[in-house]
Amino acid sequence: MAQATDPSRSGPATLSDVARLAGVSLATASKALNGRSQVRAETRQRVIAAAERLSFRPNQLARGLLAGRTGTVGLLTSDLEGRFSIPILMGAEDAFGAGEVAVFLCDARGDAIREQHHVRALLGRRVDGLIVVGSRTDPRPSLGRELPVPVVYAYAPSEDPADLSIVPDNVEAGRLAVDHLLACGRTRIAHITGDPGYLAARERAAGAEAALSDAGLALVGAPRFGMWSEGWGRAAAAMLLDKHPEVDAVLCGSDQIARGVVEVLRERDHRVPEDVAVMGFDNWQVLTSASRPPLTSVDMNLEQVGRAAAQALFGAIAGARRSGVQTLSCRVVVRGSTAALS
Amino acid sequence: MAQATDPSRSGPATLSDVARLAGVSLATASKALNGRSQVRAETRQRVIAAAERLSFRPNQLARGLLAGRTGTVGLLTSDLEGRFSIPILMGAEDAFGAGEVAVFLCDARGDAIREQHHVRALLGRRVDGLIVVGSRTDPRPSLGRELPVPVVYAYAPSEDPADLSIVPDNVEAGRLAVDHLLACGRTRIAHITGDPGYLAARERAAGAEAALSDAGLALVGAPRFGMWSEGWGRAAAAMLLDKHPEVDAVLCGSDQIARGVVEVLRERDHRVPEDVAVMGFDNWQVLTSASRPPLTSVDMNLEQVGRAAAQALFGAIAGARRSGVQTLSCRVVVRGSTAALS
DNA sequence: AAAGAAACCGAAAAGCTTTTCTGAAAGCTA
DNA sequence: TAGCTTTCAGAAAAGCTTTTCGGTTTCTTT
Known part of the structure; x- marks a missing residue:
């Protein structure tokens, strides 16, 4: 069982294997591999060659134990299934990967108990920090101020203003959308959107109404809240056309709703975008x-x-700890469903 | 700066903090917390109380260093964006989370170089194993046999039969789909599917044709390969109806294609499912x-x-290392677009 | 050639937990 | 009461890397 002389005896090579093969001490091997200056060029080469031959990778656990930093962070999502978490997660993974930081992924499935469990597990693994990704933009409970590592909340801000949260600017999103429609020459704009229980829906509507008001205009009818589905988009579009056949643009609270609206417009022989422009959110x-x-x-x-x-x-x-809610801008992606009135 | 007497002096509490507070040695504290039997009940209680007070969590790095196992695995995806990776990732995260294993998430963005980089980083962190999640079912290059930890390939199998791969059974999926349509009494079944460069498309088509052949039937026309988009679904449906107006079912290679097909059927006043049944893949x-x-x-x-x-x-x-490709069954989810011929 | 400086290498400790082994105390029997 | 077993607590080592500090060698300078 014990194979004392076998270089590939058990598990990955350690620094001491490298040192032995290169005929130097541990300390020298470490310094050689880490570019420290206390080692002759020829010796360094020998160590590097040995490390190469054993395909040595320094044990990050030992390194982390020593340094006090592990180079890992926890990414805590509340629902992986939802499509909003994924791009955020990708952006974070991307930014961390570039900095040699590894990401622990945990999905709490929207359950606070499970979330607590994951936080404890992550702290046991001595992550250097946490990112908490929400599934909607409504504020969520803070993990607390007593955590031994910094926390950043993404998408869903923390209820505690002492925490740092990064969220998209839904009010501005509503403004930008209406500005685009106005730039297309539309003036009779209706708004069909999703569940009024969602802050995102209310904020986008508020931004839209503010932009219209700035232009001396108002929505055609009140914002129509409902659900985030194509079905609601179809139903609401039908009601809208019955009551306000004069609309020349429909701003929809999501792309799903917008698809429903476009379908109904097609069925009723309204041309999009010539007669009615349509746009959605989320791209x-x-x-x-x-x-x-x-x-x-x-x-x-x-x-x-x-x-x-x-x-x-x-x-x-x-x-450099900050706090408060930082909002990020969004952008309009123009496609065929909007165009200038000719 | 130095606060020698502050119990919460720097970073999380260590076992030696707990031992000091409880008035016992490190060894005793460890045994008390881990349920070892060499500790008097009263002493154990004292240690547990101390650990509680300091909210002590054992350092998993030190533990992993000692045990040789870290209780972490790497999850290597080739594209997070794609919607197929996510459910697989959820399933894996779920299974691991239950077993106290933490998951490192890495997205290679389909780039082999980046993948190699991530593998090396993960090995440096001494993961106990790797799962490689592909974005399509076509075989992919193996990471190699020389890795010091086991690897399982999910969705996209490895080209090396010595590796273990877990994939959905696309041939059976095609069979099941046709069996369902046959059970609905359909006999004139056409197949519109996606990019023929995808193994999934070819396998589903093969399964479908095999099931029809078993029933003494054949597809209406050849399978129509194209793209995985609604647009292709619409175009192909139009061509199909022009050439074969007698079809009573269309099996589509994806839900996107199926939606396109349904739309065209609606526009041409074919009733779904009364006149033509439609079904897709992926749910x-x-x-x-x-x-x-x-x-x-x-x-x-x-x-x-x-x-x-x-x-x-x-x-x-x-x-318990296994090898080869293990296929998993799929299932038909029946909704309104298919029904028995009346 | 001798002394000082510079360059280089190695021993040891720290970081935290678990386990084994040793030692001590308490309880029991003869 | 002496000797034994049982029970419990502590010391020490292992696991791997990095860094500090001390020691040795080589080179330069006078």
């Missing part, structure tokens, strides 16, 4: 590009939210 | 439920693929 490619015509949509720049959260966490780990 | 809720009528679809059970991969990796870590 969800599967929907925007499959629609006829393709949908103009507001992209919430979620990847950027993830990246910004990662960078903020970097900063906090380095000691 | 992608956003599409299936928004369609009119809701789409019957084959669910590839991807979460189960993830869970099975996690369990296989557990087994391999425990020493």
